[in-house]
Amino acid sequence: MFGQPPSAALIDLVSDPVLTLRGDLSVLRANPAAREWLGSDAGDGWRLLRQAAGIRLETWLRDATHAIDTGRPPPTAPPLKLADGQRATLHLLRERPNWLLHARLSGGAHDSGEPPLAEWLALQPLPAVLADALTGTVLRHNAAFTALCSSAPRHLNDLPDLLQALLGWQRGTPLPALTAQRPQDAALLTEAEFTDPQGRQRWLQARLRLWRHDGGAQLLAVLEDQSTLHERDLAHQQLDALMDTAAVGLATFQPEAGWLKAHRKGSPFKTGSKQPVGSLQGINREIVEPASLPEFERLQRALKRGDAVEVRYAVRHPELGRRWLLTRVAPGLLAGGRRSTSVVTLDVTAQAQAENALLLRAESERAVLDSVLVGIVTVGPGGIEWMNRSARRMFGCELEDVQGQPMGVLAPEDDEHAFHAEPGADVFECKLRGRDGREFWVIGNAVQTQREDGGTQTTYALLDIDRRRQAEAQSRLAQASLARIIEGAPMAITLHEAQGLRIVKLNHAAAQLAGRPEQALLGGTPAQLFGAEPGAQVAADMREALESRSTVQREYQIQTGGTTRLWDTRLLHLAGVGGDDTPELLLLVASDVTEQRAAEQARLQAAISQRELLVREVHHRIKNNLQGVAGLLQQIAARRPEVAPVLKDAVGQVQAIAQVYGLQVGASGPLLLKRVFDAIVGSVQRMQGRVITTMAEGGALLNDWCLPEAEAIPIALSLNELLGNALRHGQGTQVRCQLICDLAGVTVEIVNAGRLPEGFALQNVRSGVSGLGLVRALLPRRSAILSLEQQGEDVICRLELIPPSVVHNPGTKHVD
Template sequence: MFGPPASAALLDLVGDPVLTLRADLSALRANPAAREWLGADAAEGWRLLRQAAGTRLESWLREACHAIDAGRAPPSAPPLKLADGQRATLHLLRDRPNWLLHAHLSAADPSEPPLAEWLALLPLPALLADAASGSLLRHNAAFAALYAGTPRHLNDLPDLLQALLGWHRGMPLPALTAQRPQDGPLITEAEFVDPQGQQRWLQARLRLWRHNGRALLLAVLEDHSTLHERDLAHQQLDALMDTAAVGLATFQPEAGWLKAHRKGSPFKTGAKQAVNSLQGINRDIVEPSSLPEFERLQRALKKGDAVEVRYAVRHPELGRRWLLTRVAPGLLAGGRRSTSVVTLDVTAQAQAENALLLRAESERAVLDSVLVGIVTVGPEGIEWMNRSARRMFGCELEDVLGQPMGVLAPEDDEHAFHAEPGSDVFECRLRGRDGREFWVIGNAVQTPREDGPGVTSWQTTYALLDIDRRRQAEAQSRLAQASLARIIEGAPLAITLHEAQSLRIVKLNHAAATLAGRPEAAMLGGTPAQLFGDEQGAQVVADMREALESQTVVQREYHVPAGGSTRIWDARLLHLAGVGGDDTPELLLLVASDVTEQRAAEQARLQAAISQRELLVREVHHRIKNNLQGVAGLLQQIAARRPEVAGVLKEAVGQVQAIAQVYGLQVGAAGPLVLKRVFDAIVGSVQRMQGRVLTTTAEGGALLNDWCLPEAEAIPIALSLNELLGNALKHSNEAQVRCQLICDTTGVTVEIANPGHLPQGFLLQNVRSGVSGLGLVRALLPRRSAILSLEQQGEDVVCRLELIPPSVVHNPATKPSSG
């Protein structure tokens, strides 16, 4: 409904913004200059401008419309001051049935503050919004980085960001509106997650600026995340100093010691600390042997060098202690030098060394309890055996003490016990003293040993693990694998194994070769395309790559031509990663089964269910229609007996008949109803009920059968047409009523004209929702895809109902029109 193409093209050539307005002054069309002024959605931009301008603009629009329709000169438009400092001068022209609004934009006053420049220079997120309407007037790039998208209203921002800006349920917070000029800004804080997923602790400083009856919301946001992290780091550092035996201090050359550690000295006796800070560790308590290292520490502190020094001190109460001091120089944010000094009491390390010596004595007790057989052999023969080795060989240590390791092995010169021990792992067969034969896996480690001053010998330690049960398990596993291979070969499922990188076939069974139509030997090393055909090859490769990445079973169906028919194969793909150990290459398993007959049976059952459902739905619609017509008949009988309510019942009968018409049309229809059929049925119903003839026309050609009503919208729109036609007949004073159905590529328009006059100052938006008339129509019509207008054109009142998708949809039985 954009008017003649020629006039629309001329408006697009105008350099100033020009809007085509409907009768209710909402934006119908915008030229390029207007879209640049108001945004890509010019209709929404015009609505926000009217809302922000307030009553001055609305009053002028109404007065200008009345003056132009009366043939008088319209009053001058109030100047509009825009957010970027520009001014707009408006002119209204009549272009029936619409209006043309021309806007002349003038440059900003150079004497006014350059708000856009200030916002661009401000590094903190900042915005300017209309406090009454919530429209976003200006904001800088730092604020735009806090959210995704391009909101034009405070309500479009995330809820947490609205709360930060003092905006709640479409209005400013009471604490913000109660601000006085002498009060400071309102400060809010919250933890906010930005579009990049980073958590920020934001603080907003808010203020309402009132000028000439208009209230603007000014907001500046600060990121306090670093301050919170610093405070948290201080808390963690304090907790660390409270719980660890660590001394910490900060030294600056120009200021000396700034902050001593929380612990003071790492030495304490009860609640009394022997030294208050690092400064307390002086030369007097340092051991003479450690004085050079202590002097090196003092020089590093003075020069600000990094150093790590270990030295001993003689504490008057605790005795001799060892300290380790680390000096780490650094630079503060202002460029000042600072040095962190950490001192540790490492006396415990010496105590730990002594403890290790004590543990060495208990190692044999530990080794005696492990499940691995351990035998120690020295130059003189076997020296020690743990309990597992004694049990393994069926003897006691006394039986083999001092004998060579070969006494525990069969007579074989190549046996590991007879050869020189090496570092490799060996596997051999042994026979115990009790006659039991078994397999072991083990290794031998040679270590030097001091037998006296200047005397070094070698000690060999054997670690042996009984693997006889593992050998038996491996034999059983080989038998099981052979059985599984026979089962796979005889299974009716097509099974293949593919190399993970190239997807080449490395193994397949007879069913898979039958699927490919080639011998098994010819398919080894083949590609997925050779298995399922060239048409499916690319899709099969993509599905295999997905299975390799997902690590889960991927199910797909492939349609493979077979002779004159097509077979359906249900395939499962699974990534076999690390099944055979780290040295085993990664494989992909494919298992496919022929489900052609199963899918055909399922499709047949589905079609039968759909047919039964459609039959039941048609029967239900037919019964509903008959019942509604019965209800309408009862209401008509009541109206005949009760004349005082005949008018109300007649209106209800018309509504019931409209609903019955829709259900009647749905009896023989499959899918959405053709709008032209619904229109004709409602017109016929209204003519029968009112006893009058309506003049109807239809424009659109083939498009008349292209536009349909969805099932959810059929009854509301049918009732709306019934009410609009009945309303036109009611107020026409027995004069002729004209009704026109217009279909084009963008939607459907129903135009109803009847002689009469609208009340003075009538506005459609002021009509309240109700159960009849325009109130019922406004309650039934969808908000975004149906536009209702009512205007005075000469001696006629013209009602226009515009329907666009999704209130109307294209007929699935016809090809949608292009354009």
């Protein structure tokens, strides 16, 4: 029956029962015919009807809703037999989010056979017409349809061609799409631009449906003027395109309805949520920068009161960073007197950044100009506008004292003064008068530039040449004083040009150093100043000073008058001390330190001699004391035979230490290893009363290897213990000891008759106070290697010493 769901008012005019159902198919609304059919409580009547119809109705409702939602034709509803002999044929239509259920009753009082639109057609405000679909005869039409035609139509063929096409009438027959319509199909829509009898262009949309009854067919058409909607959509498209292009956010606020429209999602203003923030309600207070909060609050108050305002503020966006927004609030009245407020938000970040850049640039330029030493004064049409710090100091006043006055207030009363003449590009020199009455001369120029308002301004740059001349005079005096000091200084001072190292200036002491007149040395080389041999070294040191840019100190021995003098010399690179135009120079300052170094050397030698004397005396006394201790121990051993073996070992150790100190009495520095070896062997032979066969191999190397002072006593004690151990375990046989020296180090090899215990390992011997235990405790671990091995009937003990346990003799030359 219905293609497109009619409005609620039209539904009430339909003579057939029509129910508006919710999503769960419960009754939301019923027209009068439905309430007459189901009872005054149509919801309860519909529930009872569903219970009475059973599973067939429920299955059809489920299948029909699913088919319509998926875009498929719904199945035919099962016929329902009612209690009063009527039959009901149901049709289900979608009106989102609800459903429309239309019931055709037949076999009873409700089956009138007349079209259901007969009663409400005249009340339809839209143009509507009912025509015979077979003959084209116009059966009914309303006044709105008549207004589209020049006269009341009697046949569809009498209508304009465009209107016929809108009504689905083509060449005397309905369109095939109409004749193929089924009851459950949606209405057929047609659209066209039509010119009404008044000449207005109107965009019409027609909804068409065929109503079949008793073998006949009638065409029902409802036309709707879409012109206003088209114009509105076009305006929206143009406005959205404008806003998207210009990055504009637009919103409309009505007190009754709230925000009506926000900007499209293409707006550049976004927050963390999906909601666009082109409108004001999308800009959270949290993202507004603290400095802009007062302006933002002013905007909020204006919005609440409906006042017109324009506010610019800064926000900190989590993705876009710092952005500047300009929001304009414009209140207005709609038709019917309703108030509304339009809010337009622009992203003016680029403009704000440009303005800030200009301000920063202007402040930077002012700061630079304020820091220069040249006095700068800006004069506009109204007089002096700005002065930098140097100008204020030059004229002895502040800007407020002369602001707005002509430039002539700073000049003497002279009509031809440069400040009274037209400014030009030439440099001028003139006399000025400060506010404190001081007159002084300046050199400067004036430049005219354009102002933003179209006028011109003049900028004067002035340099106080009086102070410069005073500074130059003071500099000349200082240079003269320095020249006198240099000339009278006892040190030799010369200036050399950096390229060829030639002498540019020298004082009298430098001439005496060279033994030649000053004029003869000007333009000379270092060789002419110091002599040929030291001159080459001096030139090399000068180039090093030029490259290092730091003071280089050297000492040179120079032959002067048949004697050798020692000069302490310092070289300094003077880079750009006289300005950019001054060539680079090298300063040489030399002092004769011959007597000073000789006195220092004499003091050093005296100190060394005194120290050596004291050391020899100490060593001699230590030796005597150790020998006294050894004698006491021997006396105790003679009185106490039970401890004689232990004391005998201790006496040998004390004698070994005494031998070392005895060798150090007449020597300085490291002890010759050969002398220590011979002394220890002799001491052991005397203590043991046995003869040890000794040999030495190495030739000149025997006098090359020495023992450092720190290692002499540990190695002497170790050698004493090893020899004593060989004599004790040698079973009275001959003990052989050999000293072998080579380039790598020294080896002491001791051979005695005997046999090592079964499973003997030197690393298992614990440290002790005698024997191998004492040797392991005394020997350096990294530079001394001790080994014991059995060869036939002999035991061979080998002690290898390498640096730093042994060192080369400082008094001999050796090859590494």
